[in-house]
Amino acid sequence: MILSRILTCAxxxxxxxxxxxxxxxxxxxxxxxLPTIGSSGGALSNVQAKKLFGVKSGxxxxxxxxxxxxxxxxxxxxxxxxxxxxxxxxxxxxxxRNWAHPETIDFVKKLSAFAATQPGWEGLYVGDMSxxxxxxxxxxxxxxxxxxxxxxxxxxxxSLNLSQKQRENISSISMRxxxxxxVNSSWTAAHHNILKAAAKDPRTARIFVFPGAKVQxxxxxxxxxxxxxxIRPWYGHxxxxxxxxxxxxxxxxxxxxxxxxxxxxxxxARKWQRDILNPPPPKPKDPNAKPKPPRRELLLADLPAxxxxxxxx
Numbered sequence: 494m495i496l497s498r499i500l501t502c503a504x505x506x507x508x509x510x511x512x513x514x515x516x517x518x519x520x521x522x523x524x525x526x527l528p529t530i531g532s533s534g535g536a537l538s539n540v541q542a543k544k545l546f547g548v549k550s551g552x553x554x555x556x557x558x559x560x561x562x563x564x565x566x567x568x569x570x571x572x573x574x575x576x577x578x579x580x581x582x583x584x585x586x587x588x589x590r591n592w593a594h595p596e597t598i599d600f601v602k603k604l605s606a607f608a609a610t611q612p613g614w615e616g617l618y619v620g621d622m623s624x625x626x627x628x629x630x631x632x633x634x635x636x637x638x639x640x641x642x643x644x645x646x647x648x649x650x651x652s653l654n655l656s657q658k659q660r661e662n663i664s665s666i667s668m669r670x671x672x673x674x675x676v677n678s679s680w681t682a683a684h685h686n687i688l689k690a691a692a693k694d695p696r697t698a699r700i701f702v703f704p705g706a707k708v709q710x711x712x713x714x715x716x717x718x719x720x721x722x723x724i725r726p727w728y729g730h731x732x733x734x735x736x737x738x739x740x741x742x743x744x745x746x747x748x749x750x751x752x753x754x755x756x757x758x759x760x761x762a763r764k765w766q767r768d769i770l771n772p773p774p775p776k777p778k779d780p781n782a783k784p785k786p787p788r789r790e791l792l793l794a795d796l797p798a799x800x801x802x803x804x805x806x
Contacts, residue, residue, distance in 0.1 A: 546628030
C-alpha cells in the first residue's frame, strides 16, 4: 500500500498557486520519490497536510532541518525573521509566514543590508517565506514548504516603521508592461542590482521573476553574466521576486532541484517574450484524450517520513 502511495505521489504535478501559477515543473522543483509517512501517521494519515501544518503557530522543538522537496516537505526547528530589523520589514504578519531555515533568514538579512545601499531603498519588504513548520499552506503557494523559499517585494521601502495594520493594507507595485513582455517605468537599476546580488550568493539555486525583467537584465548586464543563469523567467512574479536556496551543505533528507541548463538563459527569456507578444497557436485537442483529474491535495501520508516528528514535536 505504501509503495502504491509513493508511486501515486510521484505522478502528481505540483504547481505554485498564488506565487505565479501554471507550468508546474520549474517553480515546484523536480518530482521526487521519497520514503513517506504512509500509514504510520495513524488516524491523521489521510488528513490534508495543510490542515495540520497550517494551524501550527510555532516551530518544532528540533534542530533546524529541511526535509523533502520544495513542494512536498516540511521544516524542523524553523527560525523566525524578526518582524522588523535595521534593513527589513516582514509583511502580512497575520499569515505567520515569516519563518524559514536559518540559512534563509541569514540570506534575507544580508540581501536587505545590500538593498539599503541602493538609491531610494531603505532595505527590503519581505513577503511570504514559510509556515513555522513548513509544509503545505492553507492558502496559496505549492512550494515554500521546506524553509528555503522567500518572496521579496518589488516595492522600494521608503519607511521601515510600518505598523502591523499598514503591513496588511499596503501593496507592492507591478514592474511589468505588455503582459510581462517588458518592464515598466517603475523598474530601476536598483532592481537589477538587488536581483544580481541575490543571484550571486552561492546559496541561491534560482530566482523567479517575470520574463520581461529577465530580458531587461540580459540587455543591461555588461560584466560577468554567469549569475543570469539563476534568474528564471516565470509566470506572474512582477510584484515580487522569489528566491529559492539550495539545500544546506550536508543536509540529509533535503532534495535539491536540478540545476538550470548551462548558459545565461537569455535566449530562453527572449522566446518567452516573443510568445507573450505573439502567442503561438494552441495545439490541436485530441478528441480521445481523457480529461486530467483535478490535482489532489497532499495528505499527511504523502509527506516525507521525517515530517511526522516535525508535526508532533
